Amino acid sequence: MKKRISIYIDGANFVYGLKTLHPKYSDYHFDFEKFIKKIVGKNQLVDIFYYNASLKQKINPRRFREQQKLFSRLRKIPKCKVILCKRQKRFTKDEKEYYTIKGDDIHLALDMLNHAWENKYDKAILISGDGDFVPLVKYVKNKEKDVEIISFEEIVSRNLLNEVKRYKFITKKVANKFFWRWKKER
Secondary structure (H helix, E strand, O other), X not given: OOOEEEEEEEHHHHHHHHHHHOOOOOHHHEOHXXXXXXXXXXXEEEEEEEEEEOOOOOOOHHHHHHHHHHHHHHHHXXXXXXXXXXXXXXXXXXXXXXXXXXXXXXXXXXXXXXXXXXXXXXXXXXXXXXXXXXXXXXXXXXXXXXXXXXXXXXXOOHHHHHOOOEEEEOOHHHHHOOEOOOOOXX
16 A cells, blocks of 8 residues: 655755765765655655755855755755755864754654644655654654654664664665766756
C-alpha cells in the first residue's frame, strides 16, 4: 500500500554529514530532487521541507553565491519548501567570531509535529542524525505515524536510531550517485 510521505531535511546536519564522507563534499552540487525520488519510491510525496540559514555574504562571497544557487534549485523542486532561519554571531573564549544557526531545529520539529497532528502524512522521513530530535520522534510515533531516519553513520545519534524501526545511512557510495558530474545550472 502506498504511503503518504513528508520529508524533513536538517540542512546544516546534512552538509556536516557529507563532510564526514569527504572534506571536499558539499551540498551545493548534490541532486536533492533525484535523491528524494529514490527514497520515496512508489509512495506519494506530500511535501519536502529543507531547513538552513544563509551564509554571510561578506565573509565568503563565493560560498554565499553557491549556497544561494542551491536554495534556488531546491525551490524549483515540486513540493519543496525552503525554510531559512537566522545565523547568529558568537565568540569563542579567544574572542574569535563564528556563526551558529538559530531556529532550524525548532521549526523542523514544530512542522513535523503539526503535520502529524493534521494527518498530512503516514510516514515522515527525517534526514538528520541530531539526537535533539528524539522527543520529536517519540511524539510523532504516538500519533501512529511511521518515522524513518536517513543520516550519516559518523554523526548519527544512537538514541535517535533506537526510536525508529527503519533507518538508512548515506555512505560515500550512496552520496556519489547523487552528485552532478558536470556543471549544470538549474
